[in-house]
Amino acid sequence: MVEYDAGDIGPDMSFLEMLDVVNERLMERGEVPIAFDHDCREGICGSCSLMINGVAHGPERGTATCQLHMRSFADGDTISVEPWRARAFPIVKDLVVDRGAFDRIIQAGGYITAPTGSARDANTILISKDTVDTAMDAAQCIACGACVAACPNGSASLFTASKITHLSLLPQGQPERYGRALRMVAQMDIEHFGGCTLYGECQEACPKEISIDTITRMNRDFLRATLSQGHGAIARAE
Amino acid sequence: MRPLESRVPSGPIEQKWDKHRFEMKLVNPANKRKYTVLVVGSGLAGASAAATLSELGYNVKCFFFHDSPRRAHSIAAQGGINAAKNYRNDGDSIYRLFYDTVKGGDFRSREANVYRLAQVSVEIIDQCVAQGVPFAREYGGLLANRSFGGAQVSRTFYARGQTGQQLLLGAYQQLEKEIGRGGVTVYPRTEMLDLIVVDGQARGIVTRDTVSGRISSHLGDAVVLGTGGYGNVFYLSTNAKGSNATAIWRAHKRGAAFANPCYTQIHPTCIPVSGEYQSKLTLMSESLRNDGRVWVPRQKGDQRRPEQIPENERDYYLERKYPSFGNLAPRDIASRAAKEACDQGLGVGEGGLGVYLDFADAIKRLGEQTIRERYGNLFQMYQRITDENPFVGPMRIYPAVHYTMGGLWVDYNLMSTIPGLHVIGEANFSDHGANRLGASALMQGLADGYFVLPATIGDYLASSKPGRIDTDHPDVRQAETEVTESTSKLLGIKGKRTVDSFHRELGKIMWDHCGMARNAAGLQRALQLIPELRAEFWSNVNVPGSHAELNQALEKAGRVADFLELGELMCADALHREESCGGHFREEYQTGDGEALRNDELFAYAAAWEYCGANQPERMHREPLGFEYVQLAQRSYK
Numbered sequence: 017m018v019e020y021d022a023g024d025i026g027p028d029m030s031f032l033e034m035l036d037v038v039n040e041r042l043m044e045r046g047e048v049p050i051a052f053d054h055d056c057r058e059g060i061c062g063s064c065s066l067m068i069n070g071v072a073h074g075p076e077r078g079t080a081t082c083q084l085h086m087r088s089f090a091d092g093d094t095i096s097v098e099p100w101r102a103r104a105f106p107i108v109k110d111l112v113v114d115r116g117a118f119d120r121i122i123q124a125g126g127y128i129t130a131p132t133g134s135a136r137d138a139n140t141i142l143i144s145k146d147t148v149d150t151a152m153d154a155a156q157c158i159a160c161g162a163c164v165a166a167c168p169n170g171s172a173s174l175f176t177a178s179k180i181t182h183l184s185l186l187p188q189g190q191p192e193r194y195g196r197a198l199r200m201v202a203q204m205d206i207e208h209f210g211g212c213t214l215y216g217e218c219q220e221a222c223p224k225e226i227s228i229d230t231i232t233r234m235n236r237d238f239l240r241a242t243l244s245q246g247h248g249a250i251a252r253a254e
Numbered sequence: 255m256r257p258l259e260s261r262v263p264s265g266p267i268e269q270k271w272d273k274h275r276f277e278m279k280l281v282n283p284a285n286k287r288k289y290t291v292l293v294v295g296s297g298l299a300g301a302s303a304a305a306t307l308s309e310l311g312y313n314v315k316c317f318f319f320h321d322s323p324r325r326a327h328s329i330a331a332q333g334g335i336n337a338a339k340n341y342r343n344d345g346d347s348i349y350r351l352f353y354d355t356v357k358g359g360d361f362r363s364r365e366a367n368v369y370r371l372a373q374v375s376v377e378i379i380d381q382c383v384a385q386g387v388p389f390a391r392e393y394g395g396l397l398a399n400r401s402f403g404g405a406q407v408s409r410t411f412y413a414r415g416q417t418g419q420q421l422l423l424g425a426y427q428q429l430e431k432e433i434g435r436g437g438v439t440v441y442p443r444t445e446m447l448d449l450i451v452v453d454g455q456a457r458g459i460v461t462r463d464t465v466s467g468r469i470s471s472h473l474g475d476a477v478v479l480g481t482g483g484y485g486n487v488f489y490l491s492t493n494a495k496g497s498n499a500t501a502i503w504r505a506h507k508r509g510a511a512f513a514n515p516c517y518t519q520i521h522p523t524c525i526p527v528s529g530e531y532q533s534k535l536t537l538m539s540e541s542l543r544n545d546g547r548v549w550v551p552r553q554k555g556d557q558r559r560p561e562q563i564p565e566n567e568r569d570y571y572l573e574r575k576y577p578s579f580g581n582l583a584p585r586d587i588a589s590r591a592a593k594e595a596c597d598q599g600l601g602v603g604e605g606g607l608g609v610y611l612d613f614a615d616a617i618k619r620l621g622e623q624t625i626r627e628r629y630g631n632l633f634q635m636y637q638r639i640t641d642e643n644p645f646v647g648p649m650r651i652y653p654a655v656h657y658t659m660g661g662l663w664v665d666y667n668l669m670s671t672i673p674g675l676h677v678i679g680e681a682n683f684s685d686h687g688a689n690r691l692g693a694s695a696l697m698q699g700l701a702d703g704y705f706v707l708p709a710t711i712g713d714y715l716a717s718s719k720p721g722r723i724d725t726d727h728p729d730v731r732q733a734e735t736e737v738t739e740s741t742s743k744l745l746g747i748k749g750k751r752t753v754d755s756f757h758r759e760l761g762k763i764m765w766d767h768c769g770m771a772r773n774a775a776g777l778q779r780a781l782q783l784i785p786e787l788r789a790e791f792w793s794n795v796n797v798p799g800s801h802a803e804l805n806q807a808l809e810k811a812g813r814v815a816d817f818l819e820l821g822e823l824m825c826a827d828a829l830h831r832e833e834s835c836g837g838h839f840r841e842e843y844q845t846g847d848g849e850a851l852r853n854d855e856l857f858a859y860a861a862a863w864e865y866c867g868a869n870q871p872e873r874m875h876r877e878p879l880g881f882e883y884v885q886l887a888q889r890s891y892k
């Protein structure tokens with residue numbers, strides 16, 4: 017741990033703007049700035065990823081690091097900042113980690129096969145408002161990785177379950193539903209994420225407040241898929 | 255430079271695209287995998303193109319500087335995407351979307367492209383729903399719509415305030431599926447730093463792996479740039495921090511004409527600047543203007559809290575000036591009206607640079623719950639940043655740089671003036687003329703990526719038959735060497751000022767002289783200041799660290815170096831265009847009541863600039879714009 021002094025910080029500054037100031041000072045002295053991931057600074061791209069005083073994304077609930085403001089801290093506080101720590105997220109440099117494992121989980125099945133040009137008129141598929149709202153609650157995941165960083169087991173269950181929930185609630189997602197659950201869950205293991213023992217820390221850390229109910233849905237789909245694996249026909253027919 | 259040839263097919267506008275699709279050459283399915291297409295960018299445009307090209311059978315490589323394709327700036331789009339579905343039966347049609355877009359662009363776009371965009375818009379929604387994009391629905395299960403500026407119909411599809419996110423995730427998932435199948439190879443955290451042109455054809459790119467610092471060349475049969483807009487020239491904008499012009503600017507220096515660089519969109523509803531340290535500006539989606547009413551106090555310096563100002567002492571200036579569109583006047587007009595009010599001393603909040611966006615009436619009419627459902631995340635975002643609750647008092651908003659209509663010039667096939675170099679999404683100049691309507695960028699990015707480019711690129715590959723080259727080719731070596739040298743140069747200056755301090759200074763010059771209102775004297779001043787600042791940059795910037803590591807200061811330095819050149823071209827373009835149109839407002843050219851005054855006789859053309867060497871003025875070429883279907887008229891939203 018290195019300690020840096022951050023002077024001239026106002027309460028309306030965002031946390032990342034505070035880091036900008038620290039970096040600007042370092043560079044004015046010709047020193048190398050602290051590397052951290054960020055881009056949109058609006059809580060939607062999922063780039064920012066800091067452990068602040070031991071809490072993923074810091075003290076405010078439902079808030080990504082970039083949306084956190086210095087008014088959440090007292091003047092003179094010493095704040096500890098660390099990268100996500102998880103076996104599946106190797107550190108690249110300083111506060112930057114490699115979250116490529118998430119992309120590979122999606123690759124394993126986090127999609128609906130709908131090649132461009134093959135779609136029928138959008139309004140021929142009716143979906144109730146409630147269903148779409150619940151799907152959207154899950155689809156909001158920004159893949160920041162806070163769930164993994166917060167989990168004592170380093171599990172990616174909330175991330176994976178949010179995608180499985182989004183797609184399996186929709187009629188378009190049915191044909192691939194069970195194969196998807198099998199493949200995505202298998203990929204989590206391949207990537208060395210830990211298992212889920214329902215601590216619930218992920219849900220607390222999630223900047224989009226995605227619920228662990230999604231994990232129950234994932235487990236249900238996965239169980240059903242494994243049970244019917246012996247009778248492959250069932251999985252395919254659903 | 256090759257002469258500008260728009261290649262618009264002949265025949266009636268309704269039939270051009272179909273006719274063209276039939277006439278274009280096709281690549282035999284078995285031969286497609288022999289062609290390699292390099293796609294730079296994984297936003298809506300890049301991801302949809304890469305996935306679709308791979309589905310067609312091409313061998314695709316996709317490059318992006320983000321760590322995952324899903325983090326491209328498109329993820330931040332909030333409000334929605336237009337399509338001429340006419341699901342509301344409110345008089346919409348392909349023709350009306352076409353008409354609204356040409357008019358909204360203040361008659362500075364190419365009719366045939368816009369018509370095609372409106373045609374394709376319908377298929378985009380079908381495609382996205384098939385992928386599982388959770389668009390908002392009515393209770394009966396059908397898709398819901400809202401209205402956006404510049405239109406009197408409800409044709410905008412949305413997923414809460416996160417439409418861009420959901421559309422991008424749809425394209426990203428399709429891309430991941432293709433990666434899994436082996437059709438696409440991705441190169442994350444990889445920045446394109448130059449274009450490789452061999453025998454006049456775009457054949458590859460030079461990249462830097464931002465983690466290891468390794469410079470490499472990648473070769474292919476065609477290159478596609480979907481690298482987004484350049485609004486960050488202004489330092490403060492609603493764009494993501496990493497958005498930049500490097501890919502298109504370096505392609506420009508290799509021979510791709512840059513069209514209408516001065517057309518910048520200033521979005522009327524953003525959270526006002528709150529201090530020196532500010533690193534970016536936050537958009538409050540245009541969709542809020544469906545229910546929010548914009549006003550300022552009638553009395554200068556009114557210090558009362560907004561709730562205490564009675565109705566008759568408020569000026570709902572958009573409703574007053576533009577009664578038929580009211581709060582949904584197009585962006586350029588709404589922004590200028592806000593500036594005008596603030597210039598008159600009627601602005602609210604710190605520094606007087608703000609106007610109110612008030613939901614009190616809507617909350618009374620529809621109830622807090624409905625408003626929460628429609629805009630919940632935006633209200634929350636506002637409260638987080640300002641520490642004020644918009645359910646209680648009005649929001650304070652002010653215009654901010656948001657989108658760039660200019661970009662690399664492309665023909666009807668989306669090909670630039672360099673054969674083989676195609677440009678899609680915000681990076682090209684097509685479709686929006688001098689002002690983009692809300693919810694049309696997502697539509698254009700996906701139209702280009704899913705439907706237009708995959709059809710037109712085949713024609714290029716089938717007719718030009720690019721031969722084999724390898725990385726030993728002298729032109730490839732040369733490009734690589736130049737990249738390595740310019741990187742070392744940046745690291746070697748070891749001056750006194752940080753990259754950001756130059757960027758901030760450039761941004762201020764651009765905002766003051768090439769922002770919401772421009773005039774000849776100011777632009778001339780900027781044309782003097784920018785080269786001076788650029789010269790100082792190259793002698794006094796300090797880029798710490800080394801080349802062979804993750805070095806974010808070095809990445810930024812390269813981007814700012816390009817902005818320092820592009821900014822000058824934007825000012826030159828703004829100075830030459832002696833008229834006002836859309837986002838380009840020249841104070842010398844306005845009507846009696848302060849509206850933009852176009853000059854169709856002299857300026858009904860796209861200005862395509864040719865790079866002529868370092869510190870040399872660029873040469874301008876004209877693509878004349880004909881208006882056969884939408885009659886040229888002064889735009890009126892009254």
Ligand SMILES: Cc1cc2nc3c(=O)[nH]c(=O)nc-3n(C[C@H](O)[C@H](O)[C@H](O)COP(=O)(O)OP(=O)(O)OC[C@H]3O[C@@H](n4cnc5c(N)ncnc54)[C@H](O)[C@@H]3O)c2cc1C
Nearest residue numbers: 295296297298299319328333334446482679680693695696
């Ligand atoms: C806050 C906000 C809200 C918006 N809301 C709406 C809306 O509601 N409706 C609407 O229609 N439009 C909206 N827009 C506009 C719209 O989002 C953008 O115009 C559009 O998403 C651009 O997509 P793109 O694919 O062209 O580029 P981007 O999404 O910007 O993607 C650029 C890609 O290129 C890559 N890249 C860039 N440079 C390089 C390089 N040198 N080397 C390698 N890779 C590179 C990046 O990594 C990224 O993958 C909004 C814009 C903003 C800023």
Ligand code: FES
Nearest residue numbers: 057060062064082
């Ligand atoms: S920077 Fe995009 S979510 Fe924080």
